[in-house]
Amino acid sequence: MTEMVVEASMALALGAKLCRPKVIPMYPITPQTHIVERLADFINNGEMEAEMIHVESEHSALAAFIGSEAAGVRTYTATSSQGLALMYEILPIVSGNRMPGVMSVANRALSAPINIWNDHSDAVSARDQGWIQLFVESTQEAIDTTIQLYKICENHEVLLPGMVCIDGFTLSHVCERAIVPEQEAVDEFLPEYKPKIMLDPEKPVSIGPIAFPDSFMEFKKQQQEAMEKALPLIGKVHDEFAKKFGRSYGNGLLEQYRMDDAEYALIGMGTLTGTARVAVDEMRKEGKKVGLIKLKSLRPFPKEELIKATEKLQGLAVIDRHFSLGFEGPLYTDTRSALYGKGIRIKNFIAGLGGRDIDIKRLKKALNDTINGKEGGWLL
Amino acid sequence: MIRGLPEEEFFASGHRACAGCGAPIAIRHILKAAGKNTIVVQATGCMEVVSSPYPQTAWEIPWIHAAFETAASTASGVWRALKMQGRENINVVAFGGDGATYDIGFGAISGAFERGENFLYVCNENGAYMNTGIQRSSATPFGASATTTPAGKKIPGKREFKKPVPFIMAAHGAPYVATATVADPNDIFNKAKKGLETKGPCYLEVFSPCPTGWHSDSAKSIEIARLAVETRIYPLFEIINGRVKITRDVPEPKPVEEYLKTQGRFKHLGSEDIKTIQQRVNETWEKLKKMEESGCKY
Incomplete structure (x- = not known):
């Protein structure tokens, strides 16, 4: 483990890197930018094996996120405010298709008047769209929660996407002391992503069909059941993390x-x-x-x-x-x-x-x- | 079954497309070209609705649908994941209608082509939002009556010409762009094959009659698609690395009227409008010929 004084965005980028996502579709928006800039540094300097997709909008970022998750790889993205609002159409499609990736949200007010500073209006107004939403207080908690959240989301009983919500500027741009765990320890805690279903010509599946009124409600009910299963799992994964890494945040919930x-x-x-x-x-x-x-x-x-x-x-x-x-x-x-x-x-x-x-x-x-x-x- | 084409089918019969719909013909033959080792990414639209009524599916290869405007962006995610997994040998084909391609998904397609993603984007061009009930798109031809550009007493149908999307895709630097119609499945097959064999983002547009939207005889879809070529309404060409090549010359074109009269969406057109359409068709063809002859690159 490495102890350092680090900007929370850098810490989040380090946390995301430790989770080894293979695809990172991203579109820049203040105050999320430092996170994706650091990830770009890692990739371009050969410190991280991942494909960054420089999409032309947040809408496409999340649509690419679906494609990459469906093809069977761990995927990460980050956004904020209007970016999350532009993603809104795709939020329930990610969760409805049961794609378990993680997105960091650097919380920022929604326009108008346009304002780049922090509040929770972006993430909170998206709370009904089937994403696990964890809000964090500190740089350390941002790193640790990102690692935990992949494990929660990818559990085959859950298979839901998740957001790590960090306050824009008041956390994202603040430098704090933080411990960055060792890759080996994270790999033990969070093994390689094993998708339940994926796009594979050897075993064809159709993902994202049309459901008529006779089946739509069952899909939604299953998502709620997954949320109910996620609740104790958040606590369980939190405890497991606490035992291994020696840091805890209440009961995880x-x-x-x-x-x-x-x-x-x-x-x-x-x-x-x-x-x-x-x-x-x-x-x-x-x-x-x-x-x-x-x-x-x-x-x-x-x-x-x-x-x-x-x-x-x-x-x-x-x-x-x-x-x-x-x-x-x-x-x-x-x-x-x-x-x-x-x-x-x-x-x-x-x-x-x-x-x-x-x-x-x-x-x-x-x-x-x-x-x-x-x-x-x-x-x- | 068409002689010379693979017998294996990847788009099953029993889907719910209307009689005379061109799109399934296009999909069938593109998938014959692509083969089993293919992932399809579909935009919302008729083909998504008719092919995937849960728990049935017409797709015998892996298929994913996200949203209306996301075929290119979701395909980008699929392709990058395949790249990371060392599964680059799998074809990625994105399907969208002209609403998804010319309008709502256009930014996403432009982004994917600029980034040089490796997939074949196929636009099923039938000139309107057919799935929602025949509303005008930017591919709707001049003069056509659509439900949002109806042939009214004051305004007789759509007043604008269609967006030249194949050329716009070529201007992105796409290594392969082509047009085809459902009247010639061999041509679809061959062009799809070329698009799939070419590395980078390729664009194939298939002109595809919609009897429901065009108010045409569902038994005559193939004939109508052929007429579109014979009247030069829908020129067939390839743009390979920026160079235009007309793939089907039409030395003695039939008058556009012959094509227009097969469809109820044009029945209100007066002689002035028909003249305007003929003039535009002549100009477009001349331009295409000049581009081909000059050999200048897009």
């Missing part, structure tokens, strides 16, 4: 911080949880029994794990870095649905849209407002 005796807590995803740890520490010093739940897996949603994590709570402040216009924060919707009837006061705070800072002050306000029975709102 969510992580709890100072929750043992907490009466109130924050829940959020991505880098804001790093700041939230400090907010929690400060409020603990003020004598308030508060904690943090870092939600890592948005899809599949760890309902039972969340119920268990919150059973002693009186109140929960949900921080959404996205807003479902016309209603409320989507994480709030999911959290309330999961905790329906549990008697916990749940408040919704919208924060950090388009790169707006989420500082300690704002997070403490969210917690204090929840403790004081005030309504949620926009943390402008």
Whole structure:
């Protein structure tokens, strides 16, 4: 293993390289660019055996991703914001055809007004399209999650695609200390991809047929069953990784911080949880029994794990870095649905849209407002 | 069965294409040229619908369909994966209609050809979005009535000429571009074979009647395709490494009217429009002849 101070994008590229994808279709978009630039360096310098397809759009990137996965090789791509939006048509085709590749999403606001900074509107608004979505907090977690996610996605009981969501700029462009695992150890953990079915003239299959109303629902139900199987597997693969590499992130689905005796807590995803740890520490010093739940897996949603994590709570402040216009924060919707009837006061705070800072002050306000029975709102 | 062509079939009968549809004829003969060791990537369209009603399939070789505009991009992914696996001996053939090729998938095709991906792209050209109900595409011929360019009292059908896609593909530097019609399966077979044997992105366009969309007699599809050649409406040529070669000379062309009158989509046309079409056909043919004679490269 190599310990280094590294930009998260470089770390992600190193993480992706360790997974040995053979095809990388990619189209550049800020703030994903550093990831694919580093991969191009690896390939062009002969440090990585892979084909990079310099497609003319994100739409084609994901369409090529399908072709390469279907032909039976491990495939990787990365995108962000409008790029993910342009891929939208293909997202459910990847998952519906059960292609288990991994995509990094450097989360960025959706236009308009055009804005290149971080929020979760790109990935969260794509949450219904059959992709496993794991949000990470740190550079180290980005590397480790990428390696775990291939193993989860490629499991023959799952066969779903996955996104590793990293906050654009606030993580993608930040330099942190990270440990890059040894190739040999990763190879042991993540063996070569063995597709369940593939395009092979010796054994012809038809992939992507038309399904009429008499069979379409069965296809969708099978995808949901795969999601249900993915949920415990995320935890299992996480534990296996922790045992081998000595690093863990809660139970792989969510992580709890100072929750043992907490009466109130924050829940959020991505880098804001790093700041939230400090907010929690400060409020603990003020004598308030508060904690943090870092939600890592948005899809599949760890309902039972969340119920268990919150059973002693009186109140929960949900921080959404996205807003479902016309209603409320989507994480709030999911959290309330999961905790329906549990008697916990749940408040919704919208924060950090388009790169707006989420500082300690704002997070403490969210917690204090929840403790004081005030309504949620926009943390402008 | 056509004498001289392989007997083995890779596109099974029993698919759900309409009577008189040209596309399955094209697919059958292209696959005869490609053989068993082939992967097909299909764009959304009639051929995807009629060939793959789950749990049935007409494809006896590996086949994949992703979306409407993705035949070239998905084929790129397939090809690169084959390259990494050392399976470069497998043919990759992408099929799309003219809507998928001329319009919605055009950017993806352009990208794949610019990158020099190694596959044969086949466009089944029947001049409209037939799968969705005969809407205008940029391959719809001038004057034709389509459901979105109907022959109205004020505007009598489509007012624009079709996009010259084979030449645009040649301008990308494609090593092999060709046109064919379903009236000559041997020609389809031979041109497909050349396209598959040529390394790099190759483009084959097959002119293919659609009785449902053209309002033509389903028993006369082959005749109509032949007439398209004999009237010079659809010239047959190859562009090899940028050099144009007419593969079927038509020294004494029949008037375009003979072709137009076989189809209901042209029945509203007045003499002015027919004159315009004839003039355009003459110009295109002259241009083609000049390109062939000059030997200048695209």
